[in-house]
Amino acid sequence: MFNENGNRNREDEKLIGVLSALPKVDAPMDFDFRLRARLARANSRGSSWVFIRALKFAIPAVIILGLGGFYLSNLYRNSNLTESVSQVESPQTVASETLEPFQTTTQSNETNGAIAGASPPSVVIGGNKGFSKRDEIASTESSTAVKKRTASDKESRGVSSRDSALSEVDDEVYPRGVSPKKRLETSQNSGTNEPLKVSDLLSVLGIEIETAEGKLKVRSVKEGSVAAGSGVKTGDILMAIDGLEISNSPITVSKFEGKTLNVKRGTEELEIPLKLRP
Amino acid sequence: MPHENLSDHELIEATVKGDEDAFAEIVSRYKNPITNFLYRMLNDYEEAVDLAQETFVRVYFAAERYHTDFAFSTYIYRIASNLAISEIRKRKRRKLLSLTGLVSYDGEETDFQPPDKKPLQDADMLDSERQQVIARAIASLPEKYRAPVVLRDVQGLSYDEVAAMLKLGLGTTKSRISRGRDLLREKLKSYL
Numbered sequence A: 001m002f003n004e005n006g007n008r009n010r011e012d013e014k015l016i017g018v019l020s021a022l023p024k025v026d027a028p029m030d031f032d033f034r035l036r037a038r039l040a041r042a043n044s045r046g047s048s049w050v051f052i053r054a055l056k057f058a059i060p061a062v063i064i065l066g067l068g069g070f071y072l073s074n075l076y077r078n079s080n081l082t083e084s085v086s087q088v089e090s091p092q093t094v095a096s097e098t099l100e101p102f103q104t105t106t107q108s109n110e111t112n113g114a115i116a117g118a119s120p121p122s123v124v125i126g127g128n129k130g131f132s133k134r135d136e137i138a139s140t141e142s143s144t145a146v147k148k149r150t151a152s153d154k155e156s157r158g159v160s161s162r163d164s165a166l167s168e169v170d171d172e173v174y175p176r177g178v179s180p181k182k183r184l185e186t187s188q189n190s191g192t193n194e195p196l197k198v199s200d201l202l203s204v205l206g207i208e209i210e211t212a213e214g215k216l217k218v219r220s221v222k223e224g225s226v227a228a229g230s231g232v233k234t235g236d237i238l239m240a241i242d243g244l245e246i247s248n249s250p251i252t253v254s255k256f257e258g259k260t261l262n263v264k265r266g267t268e269e270l271e272i273p274l275k276l277r278p
Numbered sequence B: 001m002p003h004e005n006l007s008d009h010e011l012i013e014a015t016v017k018g019d020e021d022a023f024a025e026i027v028s029r030y031k032n033p034i035t036n037f038l039y040r041m042l043n044d045y046e047e048a049v050d051l052a053q054e055t056f057v058r059v060y061f062a063a064e065r066y067h068t069d070f071a072f073s074t075y076i077y078r079i080a081s082n083l084a085i086s087e088i089r090k091r092k093r094r095k096l097l098s099l100t101g102l103v104s105y106d107g108e109e110t111d112f113q114p115p116d117k118k119p120l121q122d123a124d125m126l127d128s129e130r131q132q133v134i135a136r137a138i139a140s141l142p143e144k145y146r147a148p149v150v151l152r153d154v155q156g157l158s159y160d161e162v163a164a165m166l167k168l169g170l171g172t173t174k175s176r177i178s179r180g181r182d183l184l185r186e187k188l189k190s191y192l
Helices: A002-020 A031-089 A112-116 A151-156 A162-167 A198-205 A226-230 B008-016 B020-042 B045-061 B072-098 B123-139 B143-154 B159-166 B170-187
Strands: A207-212 A215-221 A237-241 A260-265 A268-273
Touching: A002 B123, A002 B143, A002 B170, A031 B020, A031 B045, A198 A207, A198 A226, A207 A237, A215 A226, B008 B020, B008 B072, B020 B045, B020 B072, B020 B123, B020 B143, B045 B072, B072 B143, B072 B159, B123 B143, B123 B170, B143 B159, B143 B170, B159 B170
Parallel strands: none
Antiparallel strands: A207 A215, A215 A237, A237 A260, A260 A268
C-alpha cells in the first residue's frame, strides 16, 4: 500500500511538473486599449441596460396586476349580476300562472334598472311552455305586449315591466326561461295576442336600436346583457331573429325563440347565437 | 502615492471613487494570469482574451459591491472561472447539437486523441506538439475537474485559495484535483 501511494505520489509529481512547466500565455499588447473601448461601450449602454433590466421586472408586474384587476372586475361584475337577479326574484306583484311562450306582459320601468344587471333574460318561446317565475310578476305599464295567463293572473296584468318578467326566469333550471311543467292557456281562454314592439323585444336582449335608412341599427348594447355576451356590437344592422326577418313593425313574439340574431356588420352578414350567460 | 504600492483592496476602493488609474493597475496585475487561466481552461486564445476582458468589465461595474471579506484574487478568479464554465457548457451544447463530438454517459468529452508517437526531427516542434497535446488533454477534462486542476497545478494556487475561488469545501476541492490528475495521467501516460 505504501508502494502504491508512493507510486501515486511520484506520478502526481511528474504530472504537476509537466503542468506547471507549461509556458504562461500572456494577454495581448492591445488588451488595455480594447478593454477601455469595451468599458466605454458598456458605459454608454448603461442607462438603457438599467431601463431594460427594470423592464424585466416591470413587464411581469404589469401583467400580473392587469390580470388581477381583470379577475377582480369580473368578480365584481358577477356579484352585481347576482344581486340584481336576487332583486328581480323578489316578487313585485302577483302573477301566478304560466305564460304562453314569450307573450310577455307589459312591464313597468321600475325594474328596468334591475334588469340591466340581471342575468340574461330568457326570451325563449314556443310550444306549451311558460316561465316558472313569470307567474309572480305583473306589469304596470300598458303596452301592446300580449301574454296568456290563467284567470288569476289577469289582475296583475300591466303591473311590472316586461323586462323584469323575462328576467325573472330561472335560467339555471330553465335555460330558455321555459318551464315544461307549466301549461299555458291558449289565447282563446286568456285574451288576445297583441303584437310586440321590436324595440321592446330587443331591449330585453340588451339592445337599443335606432332606425337608419329604413333599417334597424344597434345604437347601444347594454353591458352584461345577452347581446353583449353574445357579441352584438354597436352599429350592427339587425336583419332577423331566428332566421325570421324583422323590421320596425310590431311583431307577434310567439314566433321567436331568441336563439340566433342575424346581423350585418360592414359587408359581413353574421348569425350570432344568443348566449344566455355572457 | 503610486498605485503600485497599493493593495488590491485599496485599488478597488480608489476605483469606486473614480480613480481610473487605480483600475488600470488592477488590470495590469491580473490580465496575464487571468488570460493564462482562461486559455488553459478553453484551449482557445481569442476566446480566453475575450473572457478575460469580460472579467474585468464585470469587476469594474461591480466594484461597489466588492467586499473585503475575501482576497481580491479569489473574487476575480471566481468571476473568470464562472465565465469559463459557462463557455464550456455552451460549447458542449453546440457540440451535442452538431453531433460531431463523442460524449460519454457522464458528459465527459472523450475526443482527446493522443498524437502519433513518431518523433519529429525538430525538437522545438516536438516540444510545441507536446504542449498542444497537454493543452488538449486539459481541455478535455470534465468541467468540474478542469478548473481545480488548472488553478492548482497550472496557476500554482493553494488548495485553500482554489476552494475559495470555486466555492467548494476543502475536501471536495482536493478530491476533484486528485480525480482530475488521475484522468490527465491516463491521457498523458506516454508523455510522463
